[in-house]
Amino acid sequence: MGVKVGIVVREQSGENTLRVLRARSLVDRTLRIKRKNGFLTIPLNREVSTEELKDLNIEGEVVLEEFEEATRRPSLSESLRKILTVEEMSLIPRSYDIIGDVCILQLPEKLQDRRRAIGEAFLKSMKNIRIVLNKTEPLSGEYRVGEYEVLAGEGGTETIYREHGCVFKLDISKVFFTPRLSAERARVASLAKPGEVICDLFAGIGPFSIIIAKKNPGVKVYSCDINPSAYRYLVENIRLNKVEDRVKPYLGDARELSERDLKGIGDRIIMNLPMSSEFYLDVACKTVKDSGGVVHLHVFLEKGVGADEKYASIEESFKDLGCETRLLSSRRIREVAPFKYHWGFDIEVKPKK
Ligand SMILES: C[S@@+](CC[C@H](N)C(=O)[O-])C[C@H]1O[C@@H](n2cnc3c(N)ncnc32)[C@H](O)[C@@H]1O
Known part of the structure; x- marks a missing residue:
């Protein structure tokens, strides 16, 4: 005092x-x-x-x-320096994800026996974090979900994440989600025009679909996902964001849906399944309107493969499927691993008569 x-x-x-x-x-x-x-x-x-x-x-x-003296929260480096050696400090990953009140680290093997203490240090130093997870297995399988262990904190892995004026409920142990596509979501939302029909073929918990719908009251979005947990959150997020009149959710395989409900209706097709989107180009051709539309195709580029080379093979595949294409733009969205990049291609696609 x-x-x-x-x-x-x-x-x-x-x-x-x-x-x-x-x-x-x-x-x-x-x-x-x-x-x-x-x-x-x-x-x-x-x-x-x-x-x-x-x-x-x-x-x-x-x-x-x-x-009275204010009790100050120790900074992250202060907390870590207290428990780690200089060598261990150098192994702490420079980036981590924060999704709502969940912090996700991916610690290297060499820090395994220090991981609980590291989790506690993150929990103590980071404001608004309730639980700290370690990603133990990379994204895998059709649902693109990783495996996680709890390092510190409690209350489960479900959380609420906010982005571009929307809220998203999700459980990272059951569904795919990354905050690292935030800028890409805003970009695509800014391209949509009133009256457009948008098909989000691999919608997950709905971030692209819902942000587009929220920013563009005049659009209609059809969103599908094959993971029942992702679908459950998609339905809930549509309700939480009050876009029930604009976003229609589907549980199922995009390929099957492109033969029925989504056949020939899309002005804009979102294909965020970079691991295997190229195996779904036939689905894009079936979903796009006869008059044509824009496909936002997400792919991974490994070291040594250039964007031009990749696009040439995509163009060739579309041609074989009976579609004309024109590349509108392309961009490197993020690095997903050393020398492995997530790219986005905006492609005008028109089925040939
Ligand atoms: C990389 S995640 C993208 C999710 C979402 N677009 C996002 O940005 O968060 C791909 C999603 O596609 C779904 N998926 C995979 N194969 C599918 C298929 N054949 N039909 C529909 N959804 C599929 C997975 O369950 C997963 O949720």
């Missing part, structure tokens, strides 16, 4: 006042703000004159007050 200068303001204006004071580095962050009877007393670094308060548009009274 120590007597320091502070300012008393009404609680309603507290957030605003704090923003203004923090922007000018006037708040003493080592002390705890006091709250009493609808007023806040904010500890300051120095005395502030009445004129200064007037200039800052702050209504408050400068006082001398006893404040």
Whole structure:
């Protein structure tokens, strides 16, 4: 405890006042703000004159007050340095995923016996994280789901993730999801036009479908996934985001659906199954309208294969399937492993008469 200068303001204006004071580095962050009877007393670094308060548009009274020390959350590197050697520190992955209140690490073999302590360090230092997971097996199988172990925290692996004004409920141990496609989702959503019919063939829990629908009230989206858990979350996320009138979910194989419900209806086809999307080009041809449409094709490019070379083979396959194509754009979306990249091709596809 120590007597320091502070300012008393009404609680309603507290957030605003704090923003203004923090922007000018006037708040003493080592002390705890006091709250009493609808007023806040904010500890300051120095005395502030009445004129200064007037200039800052702050209504408050400068006082001398006893404040308690604020308990500061240790930074991640502080927490890790306490438990790891310098060599172990150098093995900590530079990136990790945060999905809602779940933090996902992928620790190297050499840190296996330190993994619980590392998980606790992440939990202690990261704000708003409830549980820390270690990815033990890469994405695999038709559903593209990985395996995870709990390193620290509790409450299960289901979480709520927010992106571009939408909310997504998901359980990473049962479905595919990555926050690393956020920019690509915003990009595709910005391309959709009113009246368009969009087919999201490998929709997962619905991030592309729902963000597009939310940003474009005039579109109709058909979303399908073969994983029953992903479908269950897709249905729930459609409801949570109030886009039931615009997004129709399907549980099943995109190939079968392209023969029935999705046949010849799409202006825009999303094919985010980079592992094997090229085996579904026939599905794109069947789903696209007779007048043509745009296919957003996701693929992986391994070391030594250029984007031009890849596109040439995609174009050839479309030709064999009886479709004309025109490449609109292409981009490297992210690195998924050393020298392995996730690419996106936007391709105009038109079935030949
Ligand atoms: C890479 S994930 C993409 C999910 C989603 N688009 C996203 O961005 O989060 C691919 C999804 O395709 C689904 N899938 C795989 N084969 C399928 C098929 N033949 N028909 C429909 N969905 C399929 C998987 O279950 C998985 O959820």
